[in-house]
Amino acid sequence: MSGYEAVAMPPAERQFSRRASIVGIGETDYAADYQAARTRPAGWQPPTPERLLVTAFERALADSGLSRSDIDGVTCSFTYGGPSALDVARLLGTSPRFAEANGNIMAGPLPVACAAIAAGKADTVAMVFSVAPRNTGRVYGGTTFAVANADDPDAGGGAPVTYYAFNPWGWTSQAAHWALMFSHYQWAYGVGEEELFSVAHQVREHARAQPQAVMKTELTLEQYRASRYIVRPLRIFDICIVNDGAVCLIVRRADMAGDLRQVPVDVAGWGHAKIKQDKLHAMVRERLRPQISAAADQALAMAGLSLDDVGHFEGYDASSFHLVNQIEGVGFTEPGTGLAFCQDGQMTIGGRIPTNTAGGNLSGSYMQGWSQVAEAVRQLRHQAGRFQVPGLQVSMTNLAQTDQSHPLVLTRGERR
Amino acid sequence: MTARRPDRTKGRFHAVFWDWCARGELRLQRCSHCHHITWPVAPVCDSCGRPDLVWERMTGRGTVVGWNRFDQDYFGGLLPLPYDTLLVELEERQLFITNPLGFTIDDVSPGMPVKVAFIAVEDSAGPFMLPVFERY
Numbered sequence: 001m002s003g004y005e006a007v008a009m010p011p012a013e014r015q016f017s018r019r020a021s022i023v024g025i026g027e028t029d030y031a032a033d034y035q036a037a038r039t040r041p042a043g044w045q046p047p048t049p050e051r052l053l054v055t056a057f058e059r060a061l062a063d064s065g066l067s068r069s070d071i072d073g074v075t076c077s078f079t080y081g082g083p084s085a086l087d088v089a090r091l092l093g094t095s096p097r098f099a100e101a102n103g104n105i106m107a108g109p110l111p112v113a114c115a116a117i118a119a120g121k122a123d124t125v126a127m128v129f130s131v132a133p134r135n136t137g138r139v140y141g142g143t144t145f146a147v148a149n150a151d152d153p154d155a156g157g158g159a160p161v162t163y164y165a166f167n168p169w170g171w172t173s174q175a176a177h178w179a180l181m182f183s184h185y186q187w188a189y190g191v192g193e194e195e196l197f198s199v200a201h202q203v204r205e206h207a208r209a210q211p212q213a214v215m216k217t218e219l220t221l222e223q224y225r226a227s228r229y230i231v232r233p234l235r236i237f238d239i240c241i242v243n244d245g246a247v248c249l250i251v252r253r254a255d256m257a258g259d260l261r262q263v264p265v266d267v268a269g270w271g272h273a274k275i276k277q278d279k280l281h282a283m284v285r286e287r288l289r290p291q292i293s294a295a296a297d298q299a300l301a302m303a304g305l306s307l308d309d310v311g312h313f314e315g316y317d318a319s320s321f322h323l324v325n326q327i328e329g330v331g332f333t334e335p336g337t338g339l340a341f342c343q344d345g346q347m348t349i350g351g352r353i354p355t356n357t358a359g360g361n362l363s364g365s366y367m368q369g370w371s372q373v374a375e376a377v378r379q380l381r382h383q384a385g386r387f388q389v390p391g392l393q394v395s396m397t398n399l400a401q402t403d404q405s406h407p408l409v410l411t412r413g414e415r416r
Numbered sequence: 417m418t419a420r421r422p423d424r425t426k427g428r429f430h431a432v433f434w435d436w437c438a439r440g441e442l443r444l445q446r447c448s449h450c451h452h453i454t455w456p457v458a459p460v461c462d463s464c465g466r467p468d469l470v471w472e473r474m475t476g477r478g479t480v481v482g483w484n485r486f487d488q489d490y491f492g493g494l495l496p497l498p499y500d501t502l503l504v505e506l507e508e509r510q511l512f513i514t515n516p517l518g519f520t521i522d523d524v525s526p527g528m529p530v531k532v533a534f535i536a537v538e539d540s541a542g543p544f545m546l547p548v549f550e551r552y
Contacts, residue, residue: 162456164425165425165430165456165457166456166513167421167422167423167424167425167491168421168422168423168424168537168539168544168546169421169501169513169514169515169546169548170421170422170486170490170491170495170499170501170515171484171486171501171513172422172490172491173488173490175488176484176486176501179484180482180483180484180503181482183482183483183484183503184481184482184503187481187482187526228487229485229487229488229498230487230488231484231485231486231487231488232484232485232486232487232498232521233484276463277452277462277463278462278463278511280455280503280511280513281511284481284482284503284511285481285511
């Protein structure tokens with residue numbers, strides 16, 4: 001999606017593997033903030049990105065046990081705009097020697113911070129991400145962000161979201177991408193529409209054990225059947241929630257991370273692959289499998305691990321169906337078998353690959369890949385609660401968009 | 417009254433596409449070097465990046481490979497809900513997002529043959545001819 005500015009990914013090389021560790025995580029109160037935004041109790045103020053990120057940062061700092069003066073790097077990631085990195089550093093009460101804007105969604109910011117640490121720019125980086133689409137009235141799909149004269153740079157046009165060209169036929173929105181993929185998948189593999197319920201249901205079951213998850217009520221097949229469609233064949237329960245919030249990750253030089261409050265979580269590998277041409281074909285016919293697979297292989301090779309070592313997965317469930325694309329794309333199950341795989345319990349504790357154990361974007365929080373990393377950290381610390389994967393050592397997160405894929409391999413580090 | 421549609425993307429290359437539609441021809445950009453078809457409209461080849469694109473007339477025949485029905489109103493009431501879209505694979509092997517004409521997604525099956533037709537519609541820039549697909 002060209003609406004999101006990409007960061008320049010550092011290469012997926014062994015020299016960068018396990019050079020930095022996540023030592024602190026902080027998230028805002030997704031469920032409480034979502035409820036407050038709906039009920040608007042007396043005195044309630046809409047959250048600003050600034051207020052949210054300060055909350056996430058203070059929690060991450062407390063979680064790490066570090067002091068404010070230990071923070072010598074700050075990066076900030078805003079999907080729909082926010083203050084400058086220096087302003088953010090001041091807001092956090094820090095005086096970093098390294099402060100930079102760092103992309104937005106979890107498609108590169110963590111590798112960038114790790115590379116900065118490896119290059120000696122900072123020892124301890126507070127990475128903050130904040131998104132307030134509810135507060136800012138962000139609309140997904142339609143003509144909201146259309147740009148005039150899109151193919152003519154001389155006319156001052158910027159890069160529009162590629163799917164705006166389909167507006168005259170009414171085809172729009174991220175949801176439509178996943179829906180179109182699923183319509184073709186149903187035909188290609190002979191699966192029924194309702195089989196997708198198992199994915200929405202599994203992720204909801206995980207969310208139900210998480211106090212901070214936005215959607216925690218039981219999801220029954222009857223409710224699913226009765227729910228409204230957004231873009232057929234996808235229903236509202238197949239599409240991610242939209243909520244405001246922030247995530248902070250504190251990332252520190254690995255050789256300084258072993259004697260802190262928490263077990264360090266090492267950033268062991270990353271990857272990136274993007275389709276080069278024929279987006280509709282790659283998206284609908286291949287469901288990005290070549291890209292998702294290649295990027296995951298890069299990340300595993302960088303980490304010196306194989307897919308068999310991975311015991312937990314956090315995918316980007318913008319849609320229930322897109323989670324299937326990633327489970328199949330990474331290679332946990334064969335193409336066309338993802339729904340049966342989920343129905344068989346393979347995506348929860350006791351199955352092959354417990355997936356989105358905090359409720360993902362579908363039921364947990366729409367933090368655009370950042371809350372997935374926070375959950376992977378909890379899992380690797382063995383602090384994930386009811387859906388903890390026993391003895392977990394290696395987790396993979398993956399942010400697949402409609403045209404590219406960004407996996408991370410995280411490993412449980414050692415106390416020194 | 418002519419049916420309203422969401423706005424076309426403007427720009428000099430896009431304008432060529434719609435000019436051909438006005439003449440009842442579905443033409444897409446084919447690269448004169450690598451022969452790759454680029455769609456949606458672009459200033460350079462999607463495959464090799466060269467700018468030497470030729471507007472080639474498609475046969476207008478294809479098969480259905482995917483579908484959607486929009487229940488969500490993304491265009492502020494401009495399009496009556498629900499409405500259907502199709503993904504058609506043209507004989508030239510290019511995938512093309514369009515609307516069904518004279519049938520709905522309830523009637524589609526994998527590989528169903530369809531052919532292009534042009535309907536008169538308008539957007540904020542004025543009337544234009546929209547390529548849609550009917551049963552073949």
